[in-house]
Amino acid sequence: EVILTQSPATLSLSPGQGVSLSCRASQSVGSYLHWYQQKPGQAPRLLIYDASNRATGVPARFSGSGSGTDFFLTISRLEPEDFAVYYCQHRAVWPLTFGQGTKVEI
Amino acid sequence: EVQLVESGGGLVQPGGSLRLSCVASGFTFSTYRMNWVRQAPGKGLEWVSYITTGSDDIQYADSVKGRFTISRDNAQNSVFLQMNSLRDEDTAVYYCARDSSGTYSYHAFDIWGHGTLVTVSS
Numbered sequence: 001e002v003i004l005t006q007s008p009a010t011l012s013l014s015p016g017q018g019v020s021l022s023c024r025a026s027q028s029v030g031s032y033l034h035w036y037q038q039k040p041g042q043a044p045r046l047l048i049y050d051a052s053n054r055a056t057g058v059p060a061r062f063s064g065s066g067s068g069t070d071f072f073l074t075i076s077r078l079e080p081e082d083f084a085v086y087y088c089q090h091r092a093v094w095p096l097t098f099g100q101g102t103k104v105e106i
Numbered sequence: 107e108v109q110l111v112e113s114g115g116g117l118v119q120p121g122g123s124l125r126l127s128c129v130a131s132g133f134t135f136s137t138y139r140m141n142w143v144r145q146a147p148g149k150g151l152e153w154v155s156y157i158t159t160g161s162d163d164i165q166y167a168d169s170v171k172g173r174f175t176i177s178r179d180n181a182q183n184s185v186f187l188q189m190n191s192l193r194d195e196d197t198a199v200y201y202c203a204r205d206s207s208g209t210y211s212y213h214a215f216d217i218w219g220h221g222t223l224v225t226v227s228s
Contacts, residue, residue: 032211038151043153043220044218046215049206049214055216061115063171087150089153089213091211091212095167097153098149098150098151098153101150
């Protein structure tokens with residue numbers, strides 16, 4: 001099983017700041033890594049697929065990078081609606097697994 | 107509107123069974139692979155199960171293998187999760203999620219339902 005470790009667990013930031021969230025895989029997953037955003041009481045939303053591709057409707061301030069075992073989700077300038085929990089998920093092998101999440105709080 | 111609506115959650119005793127349903131609308135259900143993902147209260151996301159369009163490839167997380175069964179009925183635009191031998195640790199919100207496959211990427215979940223809460227407790 002591929003273990004995805006996200007860091008840090010929580011980030012306290014202000015609107016307008018930039019941030020990079022880390023997701024590290026226990027073995028190489030190539031570029032087969034997706035990112036989701038989840039707000040309280042809501043289902044997750046797909047942001048980035050296959051490491052660096054934005055899903056439809058995702059603002060350009062969100063970008064993904066990385067390959068192999070180290071991945072990053074970057075938010076260039078935080079908007080108030082970006083404060084949420086972010087999860088990474090791989091699709092390299094069965095079983096699919098998620099990281100434990102990074103909470104971005106004000 | 108593209109939509110997934112889950113139902114069937116509730117309170118069940120340990121060792122009991124429950125069947126979850128997810129009805130799709132607004133897209134051609136029969137052409138999409140589907141998944142179940144769960145989230146324990148206050149915890150992260152856990153992938154549970156996957157099924158292809160023709161039900162010819164099915165996968166499970168180790169934590170549910172042998173106890174849960176995924177199935178689908180393309181005529182009814184529905185995917186199901188039969189959950190047997192339920193344990194306390196199965197308590198979670200269960201989401202059905204569309205596998206974006208050719209739209210974006212395999213096993214990227216682009217449409218999610220609102221979830222249904224399963225509580226396993228005596």
